[in-house]
Amino acid sequence: NAGVTQTPKFQVLKTGQSMTLQCAQDMNHEYMSWYRQDPGMGLRLIHYSVGAGITDQGEVPNGYNVSRSTTEDFPLRLLSAAPSQTSVYFCASRRGKGTEAFFGQGTRLTVV
């Protein structure tokens, strides 16, 4: 079972560049989310989706864009990378409200 797969695992960007972090799950889960993890801040919610075609903002959405065209995929786009977006990004999925969440292995992003 692949579970939740994130690519790439590591990325270095220059300020102002754009990129897309990929997240795919093979469990037919409706709910998918993106979090960022920073030292001393814990995990914070960026964007989430409760099904294909439905997305919403989390706690720290600025500078990020998402879309959900299929159940399996939930990409996170950085529109114009800033050093403040240096972080580890985690994608998660769950079957529905109140169910167990599964996380990907993370993408470590550095913006210089």
Place this chain on the structure above:
Amino acid sequence: KQEVTQIPAALSVPEGENLVLNCSFTDSAIYNLQWFRQDPGKGLTSLLLIQSSQREQTSGRLNASLDKSSGRSTLYIAASQPGDSATYLCAVSYGQNFVFGPGTRLSVLP
């Protein structure tokens, strides 16, 4: 604001000890609570999920309890092993997403 705290921030114990990690949350209107383990540089591994209607869940040497009315959960680890060394995260679900605690960094010394 919904907040989750974890005490202690770090814990170091000798191998074989039983230990308790604590999680507190400010809003008791939760759907469920999930405990995760995170190894350095890795993702989150689910350990236990407790629904709001449950009092405890067990998996092997792990036991998690939930007291919704007081806003507390504990993770009990029996007979700790060096392989248990990791950061343990408590995550509280209020419906669609989680609010995470800052974690407890556990070191089990051989």
